[in-house]
Amino acid sequence: MWCHSCREEYEEVDAGTCKECYEEASETEEELKREIHDLKAKLSFLRLSSPVDLNLPVSSGDIYLRTADSCTPIPAHKAVLMSRSPVFKAMLESEMEESRSGSIKITDVSYAVLRAFVHFLYTAESLLDEQMACDLLVLAEKYQVKHLKTYCEKFMISKVNSETAVLSLAFAHRHNAKMLLETALGLILENMSTLTAREGYRELVDKEPRLVVEIYESYLSKVANTAREEQ
Amino acid sequence: MWCHSCREEYEEVDAGTCKECYEEASETEEELKREIHDLKAKLSFLRLSSPVDLNLPVSSGDIYLRTADSCTPIPAHKAVLMSRSPVFKAMLESEMEESRSGSIKITDVSYAVLRAFVHFLYTAESLLDEQMACDLLVLAEKYQVKHLKTYCEKFMISKVNSETAVLSLAFAHRHNAKMLLETALGLILENMSTLTAREGYRELVDKEPRLVVEIYESYLSKVANTAREEQ
Numbered sequence: 436m437w438c439h440s441c442r443e444e445y446e447e448v449d450a451g452t453c454k455e456c457y458e459e460a461s462e463t464e465e466e467l468k469r470e471i472h473d474l475k476a477k478l479s480f481l482r483l484s485s486p487v488d489l490n491l492p493v494s495s496g497d498i499y500l501r502t503a504d505s506c507t508p509i510p511a512h513k514a515v516l517m518s519r520s521p522v523f524k525a526m527l528e529s530e531m532e533e534s535r536s537g538s539i540k541i542t543d544v545s546y547a548v549l550r551a552f553v554h555f556l557y558t559a560e561s562l563l564d565e566q567m568a569c570d571l572l573v574l575a576e577k578y579q580v581k582h583l584k585t586y587c588e589k590f591m592i593s594k595v596n597s598e599t600a601v602l603s604l605a606f607a608h609r610h611n612a613k614m615l616l617e618t619a620l621g622l623i624l625e626n627m628s629t630l631t632a633r634e635g636y637r638e639l640v641d642k643e644p645r646l647v648v649e650i651y652e653s654y655l656s657k658v659a660n661t662a663r664e665e666q
Numbered sequence: 667m668w669c670h671s672c673r674e675e676y677e678e679v680d681a682g683t684c685k686e687c688y689e690e691a692s693e694t695e696e697e698l699k700r701e702i703h704d705l706k707a708k709l710s711f712l713r714l715s716s717p718v719d720l721n722l723p724v725s726s727g728d729i730y731l732r733t734a735d736s737c738t739p740i741p742a743h744k745a746v747l748m749s750r751s752p753v754f755k756a757m758l759e760s761e762m763e764e765s766r767s768g769s770i771k772i773t774d775v776s777y778a779v780l781r782a783f784v785h786f787l788y789t790a791e792s793l794l795d796e797q798m799a800c801d802l803l804v805l806a807e808k809y810q811v812k813h814l815k816t817y818c819e820k821f822m823i824s825k826v827n828s829e830t831a832v833l834s835l836a837f838a839h840r841h842n843a844k845m846l847l848e849t850a851l852g853l854i855l856e857n858m859s860t861l862t863a864r865e866g867y868r869e870l871v872d873k874e875p876r877l878v879v880e881i882y883e884s885y886l887s888k889v890a891n892t893a894r895e896e897q
Contacts, residue, residue: 440687443861447667449685456671457682460778474705477790479814483749485866496745497728514727514743559708568710582711615713 478559486510487550498527498629499538501551505516505546508538509553519556520578544574555583563590569606575583584612597626602635608646620653627654680878715787718781729758730769731784736777740784750787751809775805781879786814794821800837807841821842824851829856833866839877851884858885 496510727741838847
């Protein structure tokens with residue numbers, strides 16, 4: 436028989452689908468691609484120009500964000516901040532100092548990180564490296580910007596390995612990043628023999644002994660399961 | 667043979683694809699679905715709260731849009747208007763009256779249409795009927811909001827039929843809506859015998875005789891092509 440897709444001959448034992456299902460699947464693929472095309476057009480419409488783009492004047496916003504390490508304010512728009520973060524919304528709707536002064540001071544973060552944060556709030560995009568992903572995740576948690584938190588978490592999951600798993604687990608635990616925690620735990624369980632020698636292990640025992648206990652409990656239960664399956 | 671997709675038996679003559687291609691296609695489908703999921707999450711993040719939602723106070727914007735038929739202003743944000751429309755951008759960046767007064771008067775449109783227009787600028791969504799689609803397309807053209815124009819045009823294409831094709835053609839021609847024009851012309855060519863009796867035909871002859879000539883020319887060339895193919 437001839438395959439309608441790759442146009443090569445195949446034997447009965449290598450048969451995949453009937454013609455009807457093949458045609459249906461091709462139609463579905465076309466439909467999904469059309470949907471992606473439409474969604475991308477919608478996205479490019481909804482994306483806002485980022486006020487941290489170099490060519491925009493500082494005066495273009497109606498609120499300013501300031502960090503402790505720089506005297507350059509980052510311009511932004513209340514409407515955008517409020518729409519992206521329930522924390523900014525509560526802050527700016529109330530008569531808190533930030534709302535009256537038109538300036539929000541965020542002291543526990545660097546200028547570069549805050550700039551990337553504001554850029555993401557306008558564009559839903561960011562150029563991450565490992566450090567920036569950590570810093571933005573912390574900010575995203577503080578200001579309850581769920582989409583950014585997921586964005587950073589996915590990036591960190593793509594980077595975690597058995598070397599860094601303990602550090603990642605500790606970070607994920609501290610910032611309630613469940614997907615990253617699961618991934619890091621999985622990697623640790625696969626390499627238990629080296630656990631106690633890993634960077635961050637001793638510190639974790641000191642600061643979060645309960646979490647270390649959870650690792651050992653998970654390991655025990657995994658060993659027990661494997662034993663049961665082998666019987 | 668058994669189809670891996672519908673799980674039913676089929677004969678050699680109904681064969682579709684080999685197993686390898688079937689598995690590849692399934693993977694592609696999963697990937698496309700994941701991409702759609704991610705794009706939708708991004709969209710829901712970038713969508714702004716519409717200031718025309720009932721629960722927002724009129725005072726929530728930094729610019730107001732006014733129509734001739736209502737004294738209620740529609741609140742909006744300069745940053746959003748400027749990001750969605752190059753016409754608003756030019757207007758608000760310059761020292762034109764609108765920029766100084768914080769108020770934009772749009773006289774050739776009803777309050778309901780302007781409200782829907784503003785809603786779309788924030789959310790990329792609108793509940794259309796045929797009249798609203800026409801009205802919004804005109805506004806989208808005036809303010810160069812391409813995404814809205816395409817949105818309305820697609821809706822109108824889904825509604826046009828042989829009864830309304832002449833009116834749609836005239837509208838599409840007036841507002842430079844090429845996809846709609848092609849669709850309407852196609853429907854007219856399929857029903858040439860009733861063309862002169864259609865609503866809007868006489869008016870089109872009076873106002874846009876050249877466009878009517880184009881219909882007849884297209885028809886002639888179609889007839890000639892068909893004759894050639896039949897030879």
